[in-house]
Amino acid sequence: MNKDFIKTAVIGHPIAHSKSPLIHSHWLREHGLKGSYEAIDIEADALAESVRALVDRGYSGFNVTLPHKIAIMALCNEVDERAKAIGAVNTVSIRDGKLYGTNTDAFGFAQNVLCAGLDGWSFEDGAAVVLGAGGAARAVIYALLEEGAPSVILINRTREKAEELTQMDKKIMVEDWAKRDDALKGANLIVNTTSLGMEGKPPLEIDLSLAPSHALVTDIVYAPLYTDLLQQAKKRGLRVVTGAGMLLHQARAGFALWNGVMPEVTPELEERLLEA
Ligand SMILES: NC(=O)c1ccc[n+]([C@@H]2O[C@H](COP(=O)([O-])OP(=O)(O)OC[C@H]3O[C@@H](n4cnc5c(N)ncnc54)[C@H](OP(=O)(O)O)[C@@H]3O)[C@@H](O)[C@H]2O)c1
Incomplete structure (x- = not known):
């Protein structure tokens, strides 16, 4: 060989x-x-x-x-x-x-955020709100906990799937899909791991007006690179990290x-x- x-x-x-x-x-x-x-x-x-x-x-x-x-x-x-x-x-x-x-997906998610050079922002600063509870969400949650996020608020259309992921760690709490706007109030990080926002799929409908001004918004969907979620975040002056990384x-x-x-x-x- x-x-x-x-x-x-x-x-x-x-x-x-x-x-x-x-x-x-x-x-x-x-x-x-x-x-x-x-x-x-x-x-x-x-x-x-x-x-x-x-x-x-x-x-x-x-x-x-x-x-x-x-x-x-x-x-x-x-x-x-x-x-x-x-x-x-x-x-x-x-x-x-x-x-x-x-x-290596958890490494990929964490490095993409860490390499974005975000002054004055850290995973450890507050709760991470994760939208979606599919295969990719598991890796994202693993990364969040490894990087020291104090808690994860997990929101999925099918609540039972989110409940299953709470077995990963006690720091994971589930919130209803219908209450997703309110759940953003204390967010340090907002992550879309659903397939919503992808080319050919409907956008993720969410109102970022309750998100704190220091919150970072990231989307693991990268086609398009700037999803509706990231465009809305930018309009509100929130920092964003795209998903291609x-x-x-x-x-x-x-x-x-x-x-x-x-x-x-x-x-x-x-x-x-x-x-x-
Ligand atoms: N950037 C990267 O490296 C990377 C890596 C992996 C994945 N991704 C992207 O991440 C996305 C998710 O991948 P995955 O493997 O986790 O997929 P998956 O296991 O099929 O999970 C899909 C997720 O999207 C939710 N969803 C789908 N349609 C919805 C709708 N109409 N309304 C509300 N929620 C909806 C599902 O909710 P339910 O449970 O209710 O069905 C589930 O939480 C894909 O777009 C994929 O391309 C990117």
């Missing part, structure tokens, strides 16, 4: 839309590394045999996207604590034929695991991602 040439990939179905090959190829070139990163389409019922084939063909690792993020856990020899807590694996390293699963920063962690170099997110890379 030639370890001078590092073979990596993203697996999912469908996968043609994935921006990950663009990101990883950019960093491979930037760091003068010999390697490849492909998008590989794998259907749900072919997961086990296809992953075994990647091991046999000498891959160093791969990213995992829908619909395999949960199913891959059973195929890993080890799954780390953060992936277990988030309930999904999005990054696998292969060493000596064994699969090691982790999740979460995707870029989560990719950094996988790249570092496989290639031994922690790459940077540059404005040039972000521009290329948004143009693609």
Whole structure:
């Protein structure tokens, strides 16, 4: 096996839309590394045999996207604590034929906010209001608690799904979807993790007028980059962080695991991602 040439990939179905090959190829070139990163389409019922084939063909690792993020856990020899807590694996390293699963979405979310250079604002300053309780919300909540948010107010259309996530930590409190405007009163951070606001989806209907002036507003939806939520926040003079950086920063962690170099997110890379 030639370890001078590092073979990596993203697996999912469908996968043609994935921006990950663009990101990883950019960093491979930037760091003068010999390697490849492909998008590989794998259907749900072919997961086990296809992953075994990647091991046999000498891959160093791969990213995992829908619909395999949960199913891959059973195929890993080890799954780390953060992936277990988030309930999904999005990054696998292969060493000596064994699969090691982790999740880099929480890192991606936290780094995207931390790298925005927000003077006088910290995760620790107050409650975080999280809208949405799907797969991405779990990673966002993990990051919020890891970064020291004193409490998380979780609001989801389907309240039961939000209630399930309270098992992650006692600091998570659930509020009704209908009361989302009022819940913003004490917010230090407001995060949209629903799919509302995405191109082709309705906007997230929320009134930010009760949000404190120091509150930071972020959206993990990044197409469009400035969602209705972020546009409303900007009009009100609130600080905003866009969602594209979460995707870029989560990719950094996988790249570092496989290639031994922690790459940077540059404005040039972000521009290329948004143009693609
Ligand atoms: N920037 C990044 O790197 C990144 C990473 C991951 C995901 N994302 C984006 O984050 C979004 C969510 O992803 P996910 O994987 O968490 O999806 P998911 O598991 O399908 O969850 C979707 C969430 O959106 C809510 N929702 C959907 N339609 C709604 C509506 N009409 N009204 C109110 N709530 C609605 C759902 O509420 P119910 O529970 O009531 O259905 C649920 O909370 C997607 O747009 C995805 O592209 C971005």
